[in-house]
Amino acid sequence: MAEEFLRIDKLVKTFGGNQVVKGVDLSFNKGEFVSLLGPSGCGKTTILRMIAGFERPDSGRILVEGKDISGLAPNQRKIGMVFQAYALFPNMNVADNIGFGLKIAGMPKPQREARIEEMLQLIGLSGYGKRYPFELSGGQQQRVALARALAPSPRMLLLDEPLSALDAKIRVSLREQIRQIQRELGITTVFVTHDQEEALSISDRIVVLNTGNVEQFGQPFEIYNRPQTRFVATFVGTLNTLNATVADAGAKTVTLGGTTVTIPALPASARNGEAVALTMRPEAVSLANGATRDIVLDGKVAEVSFLGSVIRLKVDLGDNAVNLDTFNDQRTPPPAHGAPVRIGIASSDVLVLER
Amino acid sequence: MKPAKLWSWIIFAFGAAYFIVPLLATFEFSLRIRREGYTFDAYTSVFSDGRFQASFSYSLLIGVCAIIVGLLIVVPAAYYVRLRAPHLRPIIEFITLLPLVIPAIILVFGYIRMYNTSSALPLLGTNLGTDILLTLAYVALALPYMYRAVDTGLRTIDVQTLTEAANILGANQATIIAKVIFPNIIVAVLSGAFLTLAIVIGEFTIASLLNRQVFGVYMQNVGANRAFEPAALAVISFVITWGAMGMIQLLARFAPKTARRD
Amino acid sequence: MTNVSSVADPAAGPVSTGPAVRVGGNPFRFFTRLRLGDIIAIAPFIIFALLFLLIPTLGLVVGAFQDPQGNFTLQNVMDLATPQIAASFWISIRVSVTSAVLGAAIGLAIALAIIRGKLPSGIRSTVMTFSGVASQFAGIPLSFAFLATLGRLGLVTVLLKFAGFDLYKSGFNLLSFWGLTITYLYFQIPLMILIIAPAIDGLKKEWGEAAATLGATNGQFWRYIGLPVLWPNLLGTLSLLFANAFGAIATAYALTGSSLNIVPILLYAQIRGDVLHNPGLGAALALGMIVITALANIVYLVIRTRAERWLK
Ligand SMILES: Nc1ncnc2c1ncn2[C@@H]1O[C@H](COP(=O)(O)OP(=O)(O)OP(=O)(O)O)[C@@H](O)[C@H]1O
Ligand SMILES: [Mg+2]
Numbered sequence: 033m034a035e036e037f038l039r040i041d042k043l044v045k046t047f048g049g050n051q052v053v054k055g056v057d058l059s060f061n062k063g064e065f066v067s068l069l070g071p072s073g074c075g076k077t078t079i080l081r082m083i084a085g086f087e088r089p090d091s092g093r094i095l096v097e098g099k100d101i102s103g104l105a106p107n108q109r110k111i112g113m114v115f116q117a118y119a120l121f122p123n124m125n126v127a128d129n130i131g132f133g134l135k136i137a138g139m140p141k142p143q144r145e146a147r148i149e150e151m152l153q154l155i156g157l158s159g160y161g162k163r164y165p166f167e168l169s170g171g172q173q174q175r176v177a178l179a180r181a182l183a184p185s186p187r188m189l190l191l192d193e194p195l196s197a198l199d200a201k202i203r204v205s206l207r208e209q210i211r212q213i214q215r216e217l218g219i220t221t222v223f224v225t226h227d228q229e230e231a232l233s234i235s236d237r238i239v240v241l242n243t244g245n246v247e248q249f250g251q252p253f254e255i256y257n258r259p260q261t262r263f264v265a266t267f268v269g270t271l272n273t274l275n276a277t278v279a280d281a282g283a284k285t286v287t288l289g290g291t292t293v294t295i296p297a298l299p300a301s302a303r304n305g306e307a308v309a310l311t312m313r314p315e316a317v318s319l320a321n322g323a324t325r326d327i328v329l330d331g332k333v334a335e336v337s338f339l340g341s342v343i344r345l346k347v348d349l350g351d352n353a354v355n356l357d358t359f360n361d362q363r364t365p366p367p368a369h370g371a372p373v374r375i376g377i378a379s380s381d382v383l384v385l386e387r
Numbered sequence: 388m389k390p391a392k393l394w395s396w397i398i399f400a401f402g403a404a405y406f407i408v409p410l411l412a413t414f415e416f417s418l419r420i421r422r423e424g425y426t427f428d429a430y431t432s433v434f435s436d437g438r439f440q441a442s443f444s445y446s447l448l449i450g451v452c453a454i455i456v457g458l459l460i461v462v463p464a465a466y467y468v469r470l471r472a473p474h475l476r477p478i479i480e481f482i483t484l485l486p487l488v489i490p491a492i493i494l495v496f497g498y499i500r501m502y503n504t505s506s507a508l509p510l511l512g513t514n515l516g517t518d519i520l521l522t523l524a525y526v527a528l529a530l531p532y533m534y535r536a537v538d539t540g541l542r543t544i545d546v547q548t549l550t551e552a553a554n555i556l557g558a559n560q561a562t563i564i565a566k567v568i569f570p571n572i573i574v575a576v577l578s579g580a581f582l583t584l585a586i587v588i589g590e591f592t593i594a595s596l597l598n599r600q601v602f603g604v605y606m607q608n609v610g611a612n613r614a615f616e617p618a619a620l621a622v623i624s625f626v627i628t629w630g631a632m633g634m635i636q637l638l639a640r641f642a643p644k645t646a647r648r649d
Numbered sequence: 650m651t652n653v654s655s656v657a658d659p660a661a662g663p664v665s666t667g668p669a670v671r672v673g674g675n676p677f678r679f680f681t682r683l684r685l686g687d688i689i690a691i692a693p694f695i696i697f698a699l700l701f702l703l704i705p706t707l708g709l710v711v712g713a714f715q716d717p718q719g720n721f722t723l724q725n726v727m728d729l730a731t732p733q734i735a736a737s738f739w740i741s742i743r744v745s746v747t748s749a750v751l752g753a754a755i756g757l758a759i760a761l762a763i764i765r766g767k768l769p770s771g772i773r774s775t776v777m778t779f780s781g782v783a784s785q786f787a788g789i790p791l792s793f794a795f796l797a798t799l800g801r802l803g804l805v806t807v808l809l810k811f812a813g814f815d816l817y818k819s820g821f822n823l824l825s826f827w828g829l830t831i832t833y834l835y836f837q838i839p840l841m842i843l844i845i846a847p848a849i850d851g852l853k854k855e856w857g858e859a860a861a862t863l864g865a866t867n868g869q870f871w872r873y874i875g876l877p878v879l880w881p882n883l884l885g886t887l888s889l890l891f892a893n894a895f896g897a898i899a900t901a902y903a904l905t906g907s908s909l910n911i912v913p914i915l916l917y918a919q920i921r922g923d924v925l926h927n928p929g930l931g932a933a934l935a936l937g938m939i940v941i942t943a944l945a946n947i948v949y950l951v952i953r954t955r956a957e958r959w960l961k
Contacts, residue, residue, distance in 0.1 A: 086858055106861040113862040119855035123877040132873070133863035177859075184863060391867065395766025402759045402776075402838070406783060409794045409835065412804035416797035464694035471687055482698045487889060488942050489706055490896020492913050493935050496920055497705025500712060500932075523701050530702075559686075585785045591899035592913075596920055603899065606789040610903050617793040624790035625782075632782045 034061035036098075037220045038083070038188065043092035045078055052078050054244040055092070060237075063218040065211065067231035070241035071267065076224040079241075080190050083222065085109050096187065112181030114191040118173040120165040126152070126176050127161035133184035151179040154213060171202040178210065182217065189214070189221045195230065207234050228268045232256060240264050256313075262385040265311060272317065272354040274310045278302045286310070289349060293327045297384050309385055314344060316381035317356035319367075325376025333371050347375055410625065417618035429619035433609075442605035449518065449601065450587040453525035454580045457533045460526065462576070465537045483534040486527050494527060495593040517597055524593045529583035536582065540575025578635045585631035589624050706939065712932035725933035734915065734925075738937060741895060741912040744826060748833035749890035753883060755834070756841025764849045777846065780839035787836040788899035795832045795904065799823045824905040832900055837890050844889070848882040881953045888949040892942045912938055 038060040045053040052075045060066050068076040081087040083094055085106035093100050101109055120129050127148050134144045152158045155175040165173055174194055181189060194210070195203045211234040214221050225231050231238050232252040240247040240255060240263070248255055248264045259265035276286040284298040286308060295310065302308060318325065334353065335346035342357045343366045356375060358366070367373055418425035420432075433439055468479050486494070498520055502510040510516035526533075553562070591603035606624070610617040716722040729735070763773045798805050799816070800823055806816050822828055852875060860870040876883075898913035905914075912934065918924045919931040 084858075084862060086861075106858070107864050107866060109862075110864075111862060113859065115855045115859065117853070117855060119853060119859045121856060121859075121874050121878075123874065132860070132865070136864040136869060180859070181862065186862075392767050395762035395768050398758050398762040399766070399768060399772065399776075402755070402762075405838075406779065406835070408805065409798040412798035413794040415804050416802075460693045460697050463690035467687055467690035472691075479694070482694075482702065485698075485702055488892045488946060489702070490892075490898075490913060490938060490942070492896065492898055492916055492920075493709065493938060494702070494705060496916065496931070496935050497709050498701070499920065501705050501708050523697070526697070527701050561686075582785075589788050589790055591789050591902070592917070596917070603789055606793075607899075607903055610789060610793060618797045621790040621793035621797070625786055625794075628786050629782050632778070632785065635781070636778055 034064070036060070037062040037064070037096065038222075039093075039095040039098075040079075040083075041093040041095070043079065043082065043094065044090045045075070045082060045087060046090050047078075052244050053082070053089075056241075056244070056246055058239060058246065058249065060220060060222070062220055065214055065221045065223065065234065065236045067223045067225055067235040067238045068241060069225055069228060069231040069238050069268070070247075072226055074241045075244040076226070076241060077192055080113075080192050080222060080224050083188075084111055084113050084190055110184070110186050110188075112184070112186035112189045114174070114177050114181050114189070114194045116193040116196055118165070118170070118177045118197075120173055120177055120180070122165055124164075125161065126157065126163050126165070126168070129165070129176055130161075130179045130183050132180060137184055147183060151183050154182075154216075155179045156209075170198050171206055174198065174206065175209070178213070182213070182219070187220070189219050190224075191221065192224045193226070194223075195225075196227070203230070210234070232268070240267065242267070259383070265383065265385060270314050270355060271311050272314060272356075274312075274349075274352045274354065276308055276310050278304055278306045278308055280304060281306075288327070289329055289352065291327075291329075293379055295379055295382050295384060297380075297382055299384060302384075311383045311385055312354075312377060312381050314355045314357040316377060317354050318376050319345075319356070319358055319373060326379045327377040327382075328374060329377075330372065330374050333367050333369055333373055336366050336369060338366070345373075347373060410622075413618045413621045413625075417615060417622055420615040429615045430623075433616050433619050433623070438600070438605055438608075442600050442602045445600065446588050446590075446602040447584075449522055449525060449599075450584045452522045453529060453587055454583050456522060457526045457529055457583060458537075458576060458580070461530070461533050461537050461579075462572075465534060465541055469538070469541045480534075483530050485530075487531050491524075491528060491590075491592045492596075494524060495596045498524065499596065511597070517599065521594060521597055521599050521601075524597075525583070525587045525590065528590070528593075529579075529586055532582040532586070533579040536575045536579030537572060540572030574638050578638050581631040581634045581638075585628050588627055588631075709932050709935040710939065712929065713936035715932075716929060722929070725927070725929040726936070728927070728930050729933055729937055733910070734934065737910040737912050737915045738941075740826065740909065742941070744829050744833065744911060745891050745894035747826075748830045748837050748894045749887050751830070752834050752837025752890050753841050753887050756838045757845055757879075757883070759838065760842045760845050760849055764846060765852075776842065780842045782839075784836050784839040784843055787897065789903045791832060791835055792900045792903035795823060795828075795835070799828065799831070824908050826909070829901055829904065829909060829911075832904060833894050833897065837894065840890060840893065841886055844886045845879070845882060848879055852878060884949045884952055888945040891945045895938065895942055895945075 036059055038058075040056055040058040043053055043056045044051065052073075056075075056079060068079060070076055078087060082089050085101070085104060089102070094102060096109075121132065124132065127145075130151050131144050131148045134147055139147070148161065149158070152161060155178060157172060157175060157179075160168070160172070160176075165176070168176065174197075178194070191210070195207055198206065207230055210223075223231075223235065232255070235252055237249065237251055238255050239249045242263050248260045250258075255264060256269055259268060265271050274288060276288040278298070279285040279287045279292050281298070281300075281302045281304050283294070284296060285292050285294050286298065288310065298308070329349055331347040331349040331354075333345055334348040337344045337346075338360075339357075341360055343360055344355055344357050345366065346353060346355050354375065415425075417429045418427065420426060420429045464479065468476050499511065502508055502516075502520055504512040510520045589603045589606070590601065591607055594601040595604050595607070606617070606620050609620060713725050714721055714723065716724065729738075759776070762768065763776050795803075797803050799821075800806065801817060803823075809816050823832075856874055856878075857867075857870050860874060865873070896913060898911075898917055901909060901911055902914055902917065915924075916931065916934045916938070919934060923931070925931065925934075
């Protein structure tokens, strides 16, 4: 249904004998907002810079609307880019920064001014045209950088950790603003971040990268709830791990803390007596007071962290420990430190990761 | 990308040629003193000249004195400005930069008018007085470099914290400077010292007008009277300058890590 | 670095609001003791600056307006307009401007080549070290080196003659305007490299990349961003190079004797033996030199403050 816009084929890049991008294949749709998510050094920036044309791939192809752009210099690609450190031209005021791409493209002055005004309104900085970059806050500078990248109507927008130099509050509001502008313009966007919450909250789809490989490519919902590899499961969100032993592989049962439970996700390759790790998100674990869950375990509260709308408890189960989230209910104070609790887990929420 | 790199090489090669050819030519010239072929006789002739030895050691002596006096003037002032009076910084820096814009010949002309035998402070009336004036003139010449070096050294160490720590331990200002600040900026100070030496060792204008037989004046005399010895002297001077500047590079390796730019 | 007007250093930290009064003891005693320490620290510097920088220079300025009896006169300054003196000012200015402009242009090109030209990394540190040496290799020995290179018997002259080209018959003379300029470049270019290198380092890589994604060519980047950002530094260095050449005397003196009558050489001769037969005229000559160097710096300051509002 969706139209393919950008296609990356078996992309490889080596720096000094060190392969940092190891044969990446990706396909993005037109108008899509895709995040590249992964730990530091996994190759996110390198991929982005190859798309922009600042790094030359060792092998592989990058196609935009079916055409290989490898032969084009960065200034011929019509791809907008926003950098982590804003990179506004310090000798130009806001208007001249935004208008730079238009001026290079030879747009006549009256049209240029109109377009600059339009962009200023888009980023909510009308009236700031005459200011110089040093007179703006970090968040304002990054908005100007965004407007500058968007002004010449590029076919695609690349953002390399555009929010990581900003403080937490502005980070959240600006990411929403970026997403809204992107929707308005319908521009295909690649957003690099190492912040999983950021990626989950604004992306249409997320590419999870690890050491130069794509671990998983999917919608935030899939990435979070159905991680396909152990890396994705642990990197995105918090994960509980309970150690269990396979009781009967055929019946998909395991022994956990003295009881035997059925785990539908137990892989067919499991063998009787083998140790397995059962994993689940904190929100899949509940305080079993009245709740009906098929796995029920007893423990003691080891830690209580009040996070606002939710309360995270760490429960000591003897040989295991789990984190669980409960909603903050004004009428029910959380259990005290050391209090005995009973927890419940729905076996269908349990994932089994190899080893 | 490719043509840019080619251009870089071309510019670099052009620059390298301009700077290296005169050095080679001078060296070659210094060897030409005998018709029969290349010899080092010009160097022998220079080194065995009593006036060479006398003028060189005199320059060295004045240079060392200028370094000591310069440090005594600059270190406390730079420290004071950094720590106690940052608002005076623009004025002090402006003064330290003056010698870069006031030519040496103007300075010495001013000295000659101000410190002549009939003045209130007749430094030029005695030999010792003239030596002192020459030393102070060199302090002035080296002031911009000396101040910068010391100030950079002070910047890299955390003067404020060190001073407060020393204050808490009950040290007075003099002790702070001598025992805490100075060892920390010794590398920067030595850099300033070698720069001063490089500037002073070949100086001609001031010494010549104060009638002091420094190395620069000796070189000028040789240049006016001999053919090949000047080339040998130029080579020797270059080696000395290189030595002084090389020491600064070497010292930079021992500088505190925070002094590095990257 | 040695930028004449970069006096306000952002790294200087916040301006102190005076000595803090500490807890305990008599605050006044502490205050006075502090004051004394501060005075001892700064006094040598101030006295030195007054006695050996400011007053001697001001003395000359005053002397330029005095006749031999000490009365006020404008005659000395007006006498600067005599053809001989005016000619030496003119040639001095020409040599200084030419060597400053060429030195700045060539130094900038070399600095750009070694910093941004993707040359092997060892080249940069070698060039910087060499520049440190060459920028101080001035005066008498420098003139010897160029006599040995481009003098009538110099290696290059001889080799060119060997190759069939007679440098001196073609009109070149080391003891001339161009000869002096070429010699001065030997310390002007390295000085430029030393001063401008940190400024070039300050050009962020992302500016070039941002410009490229907006469609700009490398040339457009330099025209609209690179050079405008470097401009204040370039101007500052230019005025410093000008002053550097304008006050230089030893190189020219050893090279040309008094055949090329630049102002400092004229002044040197005047100080030695009152060749102008008027002591006041010597002071006026000095005043002229001070005014011209000061003007070069003022022009720089004015242009800088007018053109660079974005400079914080
Ligand atoms: N120009 C280069 N030369 C050599 N190695 C490089 C270069 N650029 C990147 N690398 C290396 O390639 C690897 C991937 O770098 P990249 O910048 O793509 O990581 P990243 O995922 O963007 O990390 P971060 O989140 O820290 O920005 C790193 O190990 C890095 O050291
Ligand atoms: Mg990165």
